[in-house]
Amino acid sequence: VTGEGEGVEVKWEDGHTGTYPAHWLHQRTFNNATRRTRHQLIRMERKYWDSCLLKDVPHAYFPDLMTSDAALLTWLETLEEYGFVVIREAPAEEGQVRRLTERVAFVKKTHYGEEFSVVAKPDPSNVAYLSGPLQLHADLPYYIYKPGVQLIHCIHQYEGEGAESQVTDAVKVARDLSQSHPHHYHALTTTPVDWWDVGSDKTGPFFKVLRLPMICTDADGEIIRINVSQPQRDSHFSVDVDMVAPWYKAMLVYHAMLTHPKYCIQFKMAPGMILSLDNLRMVHGRTAYGQQKQRGESAGQQQQESRSDKVKRHVEGCYIDWDEVRSRRRVLQYQLTSSPTC
Amino acid sequence: VTGEGEGVEVKWEDGHTGTYPAHWLHQRTFNNATRRTRHQLIRMERKYWDSCLLKDVPHAYFPDLMTSDAALLTWLETLEEYGFVVIREAPAEEGQVRRLTERVAFVKKTHYGEEFSVVAKPDPSNVAYLSGPLQLHADLPYYIYKPGVQLIHCIHQYEGEGAESQVTDAVKVARDLSQSHPHHYHALTTTPVDWWDVGSDKTGPFFKVLRLPMICTDADGEIIRINVSQPQRDSHFSVDVDMVAPWYKAMLVYHAMLTHPKYCIQFKMAPGMILSLDNLRMVHGRTAYGQQKQRGESAGQQQQESRSDKVKRHVEGCYIDWDEVRSRRRVLQYQLTSSPTC
Known part of the structure; x- marks a missing residue:
């Protein structure tokens, strides 16, 4: 024990001497309380939600996020806890997802590039580029390093009926499924599914x-990632044949729950709104819009329609890895509250 | 069965009709052979190795990789199988890791930026920027999305003694450990370790x-990732106290095996050489060099030394995600051999 009684001096076998202050040692005690504190620093605890959340959707304001570190921290903490924050009052023009991302860290690039625009377009490499309904899904399920957080910025909204956004806490639904239908939950957590995307986009063929x-x-047994995306499920299903039917049954029950009004919130984005979503946890979708909605036309007709300029909807998106989001959250917590310990 | 007998026509309950060619159905048969083929497309099988490999280190030639798709494919396949390929005859100047990366896909950015130079420098944010020995390690163990592949390009090599590179197949060693010391293997696969990096670099504080x-x-039970990096192991160890001593014992045995000449290959990089490494599987290191090596000086003296211009060693590196590397490998396999099936 040191002279002041506030530390311990240790002489090690190799001749090295180290002095360890009491408060430093205390922070490193091997007990549950210390472990919990550290765990909360690493990952904040998730707060699960169903559509009751719609009454009080977590939200933030773009101008605040761009100017206030405290507002930035609150957003990142809320995003980590709820997996979903609506951001309002961004300028309704391109480049805002990059501006916001660079307040946090930097863009995660994928084979769709850095920022990507979602507009109805002919000969698309991805179903998102069609004006038909976009079923609930998580993005890029075929990535080992699936992007963690996504930003979806509404620049121009379709003014007719449709084009409503849908968001569900797919981890909450999975947890409820594990209670209500444990055999289905078992099938969905143990049956390997082939996820797939083949095409060409900004970075070349993929x-x-x-x-x-x-x-x-x-x-x-904790849920770390949800993979849902019907168009990106492979036509190869690399399992024993007797696993096929039980898996489809389970998947249909899970899908029905994901889209059920008990869990799924639905609302129309206004220009300038940005959805920030945990892409490992949430699923999101969009109802059909334009003539596709009104007439239920075929894909061929839909392409023609999108070539004409009648359907105007423009959304810009990009991704950020959770590694960088959590790092920024910790830096801000340290700077603003001095709470995390190094 | 269709008229030509080469497919099956199915009328579904919802009125949809689909025709499935026999060869398409055959590729999707629910059996082990089909599953294995698909598995090999997703991830190639690893070939484990020890230092006997030194007799015939997997290698490639930079000019070939830049001009021949066949050479590029062979390199990517070998890298996936062996986790390690030495590339020779790159120009000994900056920018080559980016050129090579862009032949594959694009750079994975981290808080150290995109390309990063490793030169001895004062007040470093990372131990790699010192001229002392760099123990065997994998890069960025504190990333959930730990970069999958790294490129290390030797631009200027220290001409005196030392600065030799070391590489070990840490998965091979772990598998051998599971046979020779199952209780140590158990400790290392089940005890959670806190990995840590706090500082500031190109992208700001992290x-x-x-x-x-x-x-x-x-x-x-398959090994998917090795985390080894002494300087980046946190001084917080968030476990029950009775797990501490067994873990340290296991770690020391594993480290001794990793560095043992049976497993670890050691060689000096020539300018123009690029190491390509699987960062989820390999560990790499570097022996000390310069006055640090000759005199065994302290870190303070070492900084002074690196401020003087006596120690010249310059290495440039960057990362690529396995998602992109494997995608490129499949595209090339498809283009060059038509072997993978969509």
Whole structure:
């Protein structure tokens, strides 16, 4: 024990001497309380929600996020806890997702590039570029390093009926499924599914395939990632034939729950609104719009329609990795509250 | 069965009719052979190795990689199988890791930026910027999305003694450890370790923390990731106190094996050489060089030394995600051999 009684001096076998202050040692005590504090620093605890959340959707204001570190921190904490924050009052023009991302860290690039615009366009490499309905899904399920957070910025909204956004906490639904239909939950957490995307976009040709269950859990059984995206499910299903039917049954029950009004919130984005979403946890979708909605036309007719300029809807998006989002959250917590310990 | 007998026409309950060619159905048969083919497309099988490999280190030639798609494919396949390929005859100047990366896909950015130079420098944010020995390690163990592949390009090599590179197949060693010391293997695959990096670099301040075992396995017990990096192991160790001593014992045995000449290959990079490494599987290091090597000086003296211009060693590196590397490998396989099936 040191002279002032506020530390311990240790002489090690190799001759090295180290002095360890009491408060430093205390922070490193091997007990549950210390472990919980550290755990909360690493990952904040998730708060699960269903559509009751719609009464009080977590939200933030773009101008605040761009100017106030405290507002930025609150947004990042809320995003980590709820997996979903609506941001209002961004300028309704391109470049805002990059501006916001650079307040946090930097863009995660994928084979769709850095920022990507979602507008109805002919000969698309992705179903999002059609004006038909976009079923609830998570983006890029075929990435081992699936982007963690996505920003979706509404620049121009379709003014007719439709084009409403849908968001569901797919981890909350999975947890409820594990209670109500444990055998379905078991099928969805253990049956490997082939996820798939082949085409060409900004970065050239790509050929992505990955085999992962729809609901991925870690060694402790905690849900770490949801993979849902019907168009990106491979026509190859690399399982024993007797696993096929039980898996489809389970998937249909899970899908029905995801889209059920008990869980799914639905609203129309106004220009200048940005959705920020945890892409490992949430699923999102969009109802049909334009003539596609009104007439239920075929894909061919839909392409013609999008070539004409009648359907105007423009959304810009990009991704940020959770590694960078959490790092920024910790830096801000340290700077603003001095709470995390190094 | 269709008229030509080469397919099956199915009328579905909802009125939709689909015709499925026999060869398409055959590729999707629910059996082990089909599954294996698909598995090899997703991830090629790893070939494990020890230092006997030194007799015939997997290698490629930079000019070939830049001009021949066949050479590029062979390199990517070998990298996926062996986790390590030495590339020769790159120009000994900056910018080559980016050129090579862009032949594959694009750079994965981290808080150290895109390309990063490793030169001895004062007041470094990372131990790699010192001229002392760099113990065997994998890069960025505190990233959930740990970069998958790294390129290390030697631009200027220290001409005196030392500065030799070391590379070990840490997955091979872990597998051998599971046979020779199962209780140590158990400790290293189940004890969560806090990995840590706090500082500031090109992208501003960062505060990374992650809790993961040193050897990470998936649900089938297969090793998917190795985390080794002494300087980036947190001084917080968030476990029960009775797990501490067994973990340290196991870690020391594993480290001794990693550095043992049976497993570790050691060689000096020539200017123009690029190491390509699987950062989820390999560990790499570098012996000390300069006055640090000759006199065994302290860190303070070492900084002074690096301020003087006596120590000249310059290495440039960057990362690529396995998602993009495997995607490019599949695109090339498809283009050059038509072997993978969509």
